[in-house]
Amino acid sequence: xxxxxxxxxxxLFLRIGNTTLGxxxxxxxxLQRELIRRGWLTPExxxxxxxxxxxxxxxxxxxxxxxxxxxxLGLTGALCGVLAVTIPSSLLVVWLTGxxxxxxxxxxLGAVVAATIAAALGIMAAAxxxxxxxxxxxxxxxxxxxxxxxxxxxxxxxxxxIEIIALAAIAxxxxxxx
Amino acid sequence: xxxxxxxxxxxxATLTSFSGLASLPVLRSDLVLRYHVLTDRQLxxxxxxxxxxxxxxxxxxxxxxxxxxxxxxxGAGWLAMITPAxxxxxxxxxxxxxxxxxxxxxxVRAIILxxxxxxxxxxxxxxxDAIRGPLPLFIASASLLLTLLTRLDAIWIVLCxxxxxxxxxxx
Numbered sequence: 001x002x003x004x005x006x007x008x009x010x011x012l013f014l015r016i017g018n019t020t021l022g023x024x025x026x027x028x029x030x031l032q033r034e035l036i037r038r039g040w041l042t043p044e045x046x047x048x049x050x051x052x053x054x055x056x057x058x059x060x061x062x063x064x065x066x067x068x069x070x071x072x073l074g075l076t077g078a079l080c081g082v083l084a085v086t087i088p089s090s091l092l093v094v095w096l097t098g099x100x101x102x103x104x105x106x107x108x109l110g111a112v113v114a115a116t117i118a119a120a121l122g123i124m125a126a127a128x129x130x131x132x133x134x135x136x137x138x139x140x141x142x143x144x145x146x147x148x149x150x151x152x153x154x155x156x157x158x159x160x161x162i163e164i165i166a167l168a169a170i171a172x173x174x175x176x177x178x
Numbered sequence: 179x180x181x182x183x184x185x186x187x188x189x190x191a192t193l194t195s196f197s198g199l200a201s202l203p204v205l206r207s208d209l210v211l212r213y214h215v216l217t218d219r220q221l222x223x224x225x226x227x228x229x230x231x232x233x234x235x236x237x238x239x240x241x242x243x244x245x246x247x248x249x250x251x252x253g254a255g256w257l258a259m260i261t262p263a264x265x266x267x268x269x270x271x272x273x274x275x276x277x278x279x280x281x282x283x284x285x286v287r288a289i290i291l292x293x294x295x296x297x298x299x300x301x302x303x304x305x306x307d308a309i310r311g312p313l314p315l316f317i318a319s320a321s322l323l324l325t326l327l328t329r330l331d332a333i334w335i336v337l338c339x340x341x342x343x344x345x346x347x348x349x
Binding site: 020027056057058061062064085088092096107111112113116118121123124125126127128147148161162164165169 | 222223240241263264265269285291292322340344347348
């Protein structure tokens with residue numbers, strides 16, 4: 001199996017992590033293509049990294065990057081993968097936040113920012129609905145709907161989100177799938 | 179707010195979610211409702227700033243940190259965003275293929291769904307802040323439908339919304 005250098009690994013993650021639009025899934029797909037094509041990762045390793053990334057807390061794509069980097073170059077590879085994927089886009093987010101804040105002083109910029117905020121809100125609600133739909137796969141469709149509705153309802157009874165997530169985790173242990 | 183506390187609160191949100199924006203309800207409950215160091219307007223701004231560029235959806239946490247404590251805060255947010263990723267190294271070591279165990283899968287699926295329900299409930303007060311008037315209402319509904327029904331990337335939706343806002347301001 002060809003051995004990657006730390007430099008090549010960082011450059012690949014830098015390029016794909018910061019230029020692929022659409023968030024986690026398209027980025028993982030692009031990394032999969034490149035990593036397997038170069039022979040840095042076996043399809044078997046990709047399978048394990050992908051499956052475990054979905055059950056790792058936080059952003060799945062970052063967990064996947066850590067796992068892929070780990071298989072390729074150990075702990076240094078994991079660190080480089082995650083840093084290369086996140087540092088440029090994080091700097092960009094800080095810069096964009098600065099622009100949004102300036103919208104408070106400049107009227108036309110404020111109008112633009114207010115419009116993008118409304119769009120982001122619509123996208124957020126759609127993301128939640130798509131997340132619910134994505135779990136319809138196996139078993140009865142009513143169960144995913146019920147859990148999401150329960151979380152929605154419980155929130156208005158004064159429970160904190162953490163308490164509701166803990167309740168869901170316990171219920172999930174007994175959720176038998178078809 | 180002290181940086182360590184900020185990091186720990188943000189970490190609490192990222193460690194208890196399994197996808198980009200699912201950390202938002204926990205984050206809002208602590209920073210907006212409990213500690214009052216962030217407003218709904220700032221949280222809305224963070225989500226929008228995150229969607230204006232490439233990178234993971236979870237990077238709105240960096241913007242939240244920046245708005246609370248400047249560049250050091252952005253650093254705390256960035257660290258809180260990447261810390262959970264390294265949990266996967268422990269999972270590779272100790273779980274590997276057993277990740278497909280039905281109980282583990284059931285638990286993760288239930289948390290994902292609860293997270294989606296909580297995200298919808300957190301969107302209600304955020305909408306209250308962001309939607310004032312017919313134009314934002316139109317933009318938010320159109321963005322919702324476009325995301326649900328097409329494969330159009332968020333960045334184009336946000337860009338078009340910005341242009342629409344500018345056009346409405348100019349006339």
